[in-house]
Amino acid sequence: MTIQELIDSNMFQVVNVGEETERAITTPFCCDLLSIAMGRAPAGCAWVTVMGNMNTLAVATLAEAACIIMAEGTALDEVAMKKARDQEITVLATELPVFDAALKVYQGLHG
Numbered sequence: 001m002t003i004q005e006l007i008d009s010n011m012f013q014v015v016n017v018g019e020e021t022e023r024a025i026t027t028p029f030c031c032d033l034l035s036i037a038m039g040r041a042p043a044g045c046a047w048v049t050v051m052g053n054m055n056t057l058a059v060a061t062l063a064e065a066a067c068i069i070m071a072e073g074t075a076l077d078e079v080a081m082k083k084a085r086d087q088e089i090t091v092l093a094t095e096l097p098v099f100d101a102a103l104k105v106y107q108g109l110h111g
Contacts, residue, residue: 001025001108003067003090006046011104012069012092015076019088025066025109028102034059041065048102052076057083067091069105071098 004021007014026044031037032051041047041063048069049056057080060068067090070076076084076091084091094101 001105006067006092006105006108007090009108011108012094012101015070015091015093016081016084016089018067018084018090020066021090023066025105027109028105029065030098030102032098038062046102046105048098048105050074050098052080054080054083056080057087057089060089061087069094069101071096071101 002022002024006025024044025046027042028048029041029045030048032049034055038059043064044066046067046069047060047065048071050072052070052074070093073095
């Protein structure tokens with residue numbers, strides 16, 4: 001599944017559409033501790049988190065995450081939103097708990 005296919009599935013609200021929407025999503029990844037995400041998030045993951053600050057965007061870029069999914073009704077703060085737009089990072093959102101959001105991505109990947 002590509003980022004664009006995830007967007008088109010309407011599983012999540014679109015916050016920001018970034019570049020490379022044809023990039024493949026490899027797996028969901030759940031983590032709210034940035035230091036762990038920085039070292040363990042697999043490249044191409046759909047990172048599900050509740051952390052909505054600029055550091056999250058930096059870690060997503062370093063880890064080469066395909067996109068960020070803000071779970072549990074959380075949102076990017078204003079500074080992070082501007083940074084997501086400027087750096088063209090795809091950010092989606094949902095009211096679902098972190099696990100349930102990741103499960104939706106997993107099901108989308110594995111039918």
